[in-house]
Amino acid sequence: MNFNLTQLSGFMALLNFLLENLSTKHMTVEDNVKELGRTMAGIGEPHSGKSGDLDFFSVDQAKAVISYLKISLLQHYKLYEYLFHSPREELVIGDEEIDQEYYPEEPQPEEESLKVDPLTGFTTEDVKSVLGQITNEIIGSLQTEINEKLQMQEDAYTERIDKLTKT
Template identity: 30%
Template sequence: MANTTVKGSGKKAKTSHATIQIMGKGQDAYKDINWKTLSDEEARNLEKKGSLAWKILSNSQTQALQEMTVEDVEKKLAVILELTNSSTEPQDAILLDYYTVGFWWAKEEGFTSQQLSAFITVLNRLLGNIKDKNCSLSENISDLKSMMVGIGADSVEASGGLDFLDVEQAIKISDYIKSSLFQHHRMYEFMFHGQRKEEIIGTELCVKTLPAANVPFPAPLDEGLVEDAYNEYIAPPEAFDESENEELTKSATPNEEQLTEKKDDLEVFKVQVEVDPLNDVTADDVKQMFDIVSAELFGNLQIDVTRKLREREVEIITRINKIHKVAETT
């Protein structure tokens, strides 16, 4: 016999006791109970001492999860189990995925709300053994056996907390945990206790900063503008002294003697122009001169190109050597 408390409405709450006949074993023992009509407290009051139901998921949470899609179940379990960093933390993502798949499997197997809640408690306990107690595989198997004590037995004096399951459900749970957790026990041990190697990759960059500007505009970048072009086209003109301007004006004004000298120079230049300096130049002389000039021009160009090619070759070989050293160290 089991008693449930039902709260009435109104200013004065009335309490009535509904007597539920618990008959049979396993799932049949609670077949007359409609978990949807019970509150979380009423569902807990129906449980025997040591029951694994309602430890992680309450009755209301389990009822709500059964009505959701698998995507919504994952989001809800992330909040309930405090695995909200699953998008950035691999450990939280793995645990959330394991709980979600486990809940959905139990739901498709037709487990009741009580059995669903207890199944999540079993998964949480086994994972906690690995994380908190660093239990081995054999120790975790022994703990699972201890939780299944009393299933299908005529006497329920010794119970591991899952006596509301029948033998067939216990076998399904054992097979599921074996394939999903026990076969990958080493992986979960490494996830909780393995130390991951941290690799720090860095690149050193040499950055040259601009000097302090002493003009209205900052100094030009070396790769952007040459200094001669800056001084000629961009730099503001220097302050001009008026006294110097007067002296330049006076010196620029020619006198009579200077004009006479310029006239004489012009006459001499005219006489020199009238004499053609190329009268005695032959075609062979022009060809010889052209060969000399071209050799001087293109010879320097060839030397410059050869030098740049050698510098480029040395730079490429240096980079290849660095790559080989990195590959050998890794």
């Protein structure tokens, strides 16, 4: 979009604001979308007083920012929630325990005391495969949830339209 420095700074501040809402305030995607709407309100309306200090964006730029946030942050919101709020297990890979069982008192030379790379023995394809499986599981459940919510909204709107056309 060829943003100038002010617009780029504003975009980064907006992204930081939404991520802070998620990480520290534990906001749901719906609440965060409402906050985004409040922040973006008034763009393109001269002297509206509604603008959330982002009036340096044009309407087209604001639409592009919202579109980008939709396909990046909001579409993968469950993944970000998992990242910020799920406890992590420490995965220990190596033979350090075995060495301690056989040689508990023996000091190890400096070279052997270096940490073992936890990815030793795995190929790039192994890592890609595991990450692909995890991503597909998370995104698959998120996609299902989004589709269900969209279907519910579609049904509600269809019902409203039916009521309006009957009157």
